[in-house]
Amino acid sequence: MELNQLLERITDEIAPLRGAGSVADYIPALARVDPSRFGIAVADLDGGVHGTGDWEIPFSVQSISKVFTLALVLADSDDVLWQRVGREPSGSPFNSLVQLEHERGIPRNPFINAGALIVTDQLISLVGDASTELLALLRAESGNADLRVDDEVAGSEAAHADRNLALTHFMASYGNMRNPVATVLDQYFRQCSIAMSCRDLALAGLFLAAHGLRRDGSSMLTSRQAKRINAIMLTCGTYDAAGEFAYRVGVPGKSGVGGGILAIIPGRCSIAVWSPGLDKRGNSVAGVAALDHFTTLTGWSIF
Numbered sequence: 618m619e620l621n622q623l624l625e626r627i628t629d630e631i632a633p634l635r636g637a638g639s640v641a642d643y644i645p646a647l648a649r650v651d652p653s654r655f656g657i658a659v660a661d662l663d664g665g666v667h668g669t670g671d672w673e674i675p676f677s678v679q680s681i682s683k684v685f686t687l688a689l690v691l692a693d694s695d696d697v698l699w700q701r702v703g704r705e706p707s708g709s710p711f712n713s714l715v716q717l718e719h720e721r722g723i724p725r726n727p728f729i730n731a732g733a734l735i736v737t738d739q740l741i742s743l744v745g746d747a748s749t750e751l752l753a754l755l756r757a758e759s760g761n762a763d764l765r766v767d768d769e770v771a772g773s774e775a776a777h778a779d780r781n782l783a784l785t786h787f788m789a790s791y792g793n794m795r796n797p798v799a800t801v802l803d804q805y806f807r808q809c810s811i812a813m814s815c816r817d818l819a820l821a822g823l824f825l826a827a828h829g830l831r832r833d834g835s836s837m838l839t840s841r842q843a844k845r846i847n848a849i850m851l852t853c854g855t856y857d858a859a860g861e862f863a864y865r866v867g868v869p870g871k872s873g874v875g876g877g878i879l880a881i882i883p884g885r886c887s888i889a890v891w892s893p894g895l896d897k898r899g900n901s902v903a904g905v906a907a908l909d910h911f912t913t914l915t916g917w918s919i920f
C-alpha cells in the first residue's frame with residue numbers, strides 16, 4: 618500500500634478517537650486548542666514527506682523539544698551530562714519531586730522535567746542562548762525558516778511555573794545547577810513553546826532515523842549517539858507509560874503535553890503525529906492509536 622493511502626486509512630480508523638482524552642490545562646494557553654485536531658506526517662530517508670489531516674498546522678511541541686536539546690548537548694560531549702542526570706525510566710509522573718529527593722538531586726532521565734532542565738542548563742553553559750540554538754537546528758532540519766517560539770504559550774508556562782520552579786530550586790540546592798534558576802526556566806519555557814507542524818517535526822527528527830546524519834548528509838551525531846538517544850526515547854520518552862507505548866507501538870517515541878508524538882523507525886523514517894486529547898499519563902490518545910496502527914500495518918516495529 619502507498620504511504621499516502623496508508624495514512625488516509627489510519628486517519629479514518631482513528632476518527633472515533635478524535636477529541637477523546639483531555640487537553641493539558643495546567644498551561645492555560647494549551648487548554649484553548651481544539652481537541653479534535655489530528656494530523657500525521659512521515660518523512661523517509663530519501664527526503665520525501667507524506668501527511669494527512671492537520672499535518673501542516675503548527676502546535677506546541679512541549680516535551681518533544683527535549684529530544685533535540687539532548688542531541689545538541691550530546692553532540693558536544695557524551696560524558697559530562699551523564700554525571701548530572703541518569704538514563705533509567707522513572708516510573709513516576711514527569712513533574713514528580715519525590716524521586717529527586719531520594720536520588721539527591723540527580724534526575725532519573727533527560728526526558729522528565731527535572732532531567733530536561735539539567736540538559737537545558739548544560740546547553741546554556743555551552744552556547745548561551747539555548748532556545749535560539751535549538752530553533753536554528755529545527756529550522757535547518759525542517760527547512761522551515763519561519764519556526765518560532767509561541768510567546769503566548771511561553772508566558773502562560775512562566776505564569777504557572779510553581780512545580781518547575783520547585784524542581785529547579787531543589788536541584789540547585791543539591792549543587793546540580795550551573796546557571797541561575799530564572800535563566801534556566803526562561804530558556805526551558807521558550808524551548809517547550811516552539812510551534813511546529815507534523816511535517817516540520819517529522820523532517821527535523823529524521824537524523825535520528827538516519828543514524829545521526831542530517832538531511833544535507835553532514836553528521837549531527839555519531840551513529841552510536843543516535844542509537845543512544847533512540848534507546849532513551851524507547852525507555853523514557855512517553856512519561857510513565859513507556860512500557861505500554863513499547864508494547865503497543867514498538868518504536869522509540871517522545872510525546873509532549875501539546876498532544877504531539879515524534880516516533881523514530883531507525884533506518885527507515887521519522888513519524889510525527891498530533892492530536893491534543895491526552896490520556897491520564899499525558900500521551901495523545903489518538904496519536905498513540907495511530908502509531909499503533911502504523912507499525913501494525915507496515916510491520917515496521919523494531920521488535
Ligand code: GLU
Nearest residue numbers: 679680711730809873874
Ligand atoms: N513545558 C511543559 C512542562 O514543563 C512540558 C511538559 C511536557 O510536555 O511533558 O510542564
